[in-house]
Amino acid sequence: MKKGLAKQWRTELHDLLRGASGGFLFGVPLLYTMEVWWIGSSVGPVRMLLALVLTFAIIFFLNQTAGFRRDSAVHTTDALIDSVEAIAIGIVCAGFILILLQEITLQTPLHEALGKLIYEGMPFSLGVALANQFLRGDEGRFDQQSNSSRSKQLSATLSDISATLIGATIIAFNIAPTDEIPMLAAAVSGLSLLSMMIASLLISYCIVFASGFTNYQQRQQQRGIFQRPLSETIASYLVSLIAAMVMLLFFQKLEFGDPWQVWLNYSILLGLPATVGGAAGRLAI
């Protein structure tokens, strides 16, 4: 009985992490859009309520087909309950990143914080509800490949690196040319940069290993050179940081004459969405 209970909690945790991962995949690009912060700041309470109701309606329909749970919702009540959870997960995740980016601080007035939370939480919640749809993938596709000879290890490592690079570049490409990174960097402190790094690693780990997306059991077996979950997460974070830096250079947000602090700040700030992209890339292969 006790064992069953522990298993229930584990399943629940996996479901929640899967939902959160879907939210990050879908919501992070919009988090780096200052127009959304501004709309959040100036929007009135009536519109906030309308936004909540609208999100709820969309997510309710999504939950009847996709959802974030292992077992998809069959009954209407299940879909309703899942919708409440999806919105809560979305809002909590969005709030977490908004606090990290210092868009919500203790000085932020209440209605502004609420507006930002609700408007940024919307895409996150949609991502939560689409979690299964996103990266369902075919389980067992990799079964034949799991015998690990030396050359296979190398090619698995290479394909992981390139997948991370492609995913990270796609997201970084979207954010690097805009003004958000310099703007966020202006307000950033050493402590918040450190927490951003930790958050990037955690989110990346959750998306690839903890959320139980696709071929995750398979992922936990060692294949490539850095295939242990921890080392893979760290290595892919570094790859994503490099992708972010290259994109910033490409769009001339960074130049060789800039002080190293600017390089560091910008790369870590863009590194968060890039890592999310990189994690998605690794899931897609």
Add this chain to the structure above:
Amino acid sequence: MSHSSQERPTRSIAEWTTFGIASTILGAIAGLVIYAWATEQDRPPVLTLERREQIREAQGQYYVPFTVENTGGETVESVQVVAELRVNGQVEESGDQQIDFLSDGETEEGAFVFRRDPRRGELTVRVASYKLP
């Protein structure tokens, strides 16, 4: 997926706990929005500018810090702050500064930089304009 057609098992304690927490969060957010709605008043924006800090001198330049606060109700956009330094009745130096957003109760800080010592002339720092979003 094969299991999507299966009947979903009844909700576990874990699932109910999550639902409880989730609905508390959502309820709190909705409650706060309604609270903001109820306390929302049709107050026009009131922008106050203060110079709380001392003028600072560094490398031949004078820094005049200022603070703008919106003590009214509505959010404003593009708040323009202008500073003028008059010596013997003539404007010797001026500067302006734009603040993107200032919502109800929000404070923004900035500084003007002058080449002459503002303490030796007549310095005015004021909010010149804003627009409504």
